[in-house]
Amino acid sequence: MRHLLLTGVAKAYGPTLALRGVSLALRGGEVHALMGENGAGKSTLIRVLAGLERADAGEVVLDGAPLRLTGPEVATAAGFRFLHQEMQVVPGLSVAENMHLAHRIPQRWGLVDWGRMRAAAAAALAELGIAEIDPRATMADLGPGDRMLARIAATLIADGGPEPWLYVLDEPTAALSHAEAERLFAVIGRLVGRGAAVLYVSHRMDEVMRLADRVTVLRDGVTASVLDRAAMDRDRIIRDMTGRAVDALFPPRAARVGRVLLEADGLAGGSLALRAGEVVGLAGLAGAGRNALLKTLIGALPRAGKVRLDGVEVPPGPTAAWAAGIAYVPRDRRSEGVMLGQGLGRSVSLPHLGWLARAGILRHRAEARLVADSGAAVRLKAEGPGQAVAELSGGNQQKVLFARALAGKPRVLLLDEPTRGVDVGAKADIYALVRRMAEGGAAVAVASSDLAELIGLCDRIVLVRDGRPGRDLAAEGLSEAALLAAIYDGEAA
Secondary structure, rough: EEEEEEEEEEEEEEEEEEEEEEEEOOOOOOOEEOOOOOOOOHHHHHHHHOOOOOOOEEEEEEEOEEEEOOHHHHHHOOOOEEEEEOOOOOOOOOOHHHOOOOOOOOOOOEEHHHHHHHHHHHHHHOOOOOOOOOOOHHEEEEEEHHHHHHHHHHHHOOOOOOOOOOEEEEEEOOOOOOHHHHHHHHHHHHHHHHOEEEEEOOOOOOHHHHHOOOEEEEEEEEEEEEEEEHHHHHHHHHHHHHHOOOOOOOOEEEEEEEEEEEEEEOOOEEEEEEOOOOEEEEEEEOOHHHHHHHHHHOOOOOOOEEEEEOOOEOOOHHHHHHHOOOOEEOHHHHHOOOOOOHHHHHHHHHHHHHHHHOEEEOOOHHHHHHHHHHHHHHHOOOOOOOOEEHHOOOHHHHHHHHHHHHOOOEEEEEEEEOOOOOOOHHHHHHHHHHHHHHHOOEEEEEEEOHHHHHHOOOOEEEEEEEOOOEEEEOOOOHHHHHHHHHHHHHHHO
8 A cells, every 4th residue: 555654844934833843644545634723733734745835844755755745746746636625616617627627628629529528527426436416517506515526536537647546635524514424425435445545634523533544633733642543532632632631622501591582583484582591502404594594683684574682673684683782603704704805803893883983983992992802702812903814723713703793792692603614622612602601691592513512512402494493402411313313303394
């Protein structure tokens, strides 16, 4: 089997040491997980492996011979392939055309040979057992999971180029449904069965425990541990990632719940009530309408019924909802939440500019104080309010959204996939923050596809189907299997 060894890899950006002597061993026929908190050095190590960054020190050995990763073309020639959760595709082109973007286009008499192109795409998909994707379909019609599978299969198209053997998958399931993730896991198994190595980068502990043959944990730019399957333990990995024992990821539940704060009816024929001091989970299959339900409550989608806060009807529209004391953290922070190219301070203050201004003029000192106070409340790590959001880690980008939500001292907090794409340390901070809000008298609704998160964080869980809130379950003592069974029972009903 082929093998790759990185030893003593170091990389500095000015005074910041991103990597300090990291080692990593990858072997064909196995899945190797790479874990660590945001800022631990995972992304820098991948960029070095891809030839996008030159290491300041260290050695790379491929199949016993030294390898100088001087550029992306060297990594490609060595058989390395990199697939990210946010992949570049051309939505208007067919699957077959997208699969050939990095390959020679089959031609006949100087024209595109569409038959051979589709046949090559179909053969590559079939090689990985992918039968549900039609090469003639438009890429825009595919879900994110099938787009990723098509991209993986594209690497198998034979055109005389180097044969891939190492696949680096960076947070591949962050935007996938359960069914899409299962299809990806099946394809990973087939790749490994062919002798490929898979470097799997994820914050999702259950996936790592399920897939990985070995795991390397980075902390503060160094290798904290390397564990084989026999030694892999969830608590040990978390301790190695964070440098501290994590006895309880989820804070204690509320001692008691207060009066109803928010009432909403006309929600696809259902209704929802949120009480002071309560954290309510929204559970359902992919496409069940959890996201749409929260958007309806915040006023981003039209509603048929009424939303009342403390008995007073909230006018339609997000501006009125924010002004009334309802805050919202969206699911996709990059497209719906933050402004990546601007200073983080503006992303925090955006919904609050109405009361931060006087006579139409923004009070900059008041804005700065608001950003500083709310940033400190969520333990935001940044150089200052002028630092671009794009420069922050995923966990700190998420904390920008929480700082924005908390800045207005909301009475109701609506959270859509609040820990998507963040590490275990940032998750613990977010869970503690949610509980503090509830203890302070706020009502919190959490839509999440993470069943363990719903059970551990929430007081009760409402089942959602077709955007309609249905029966609810007490979270305490509930198992993931029982919750999943209830979700499927609701769908069957």
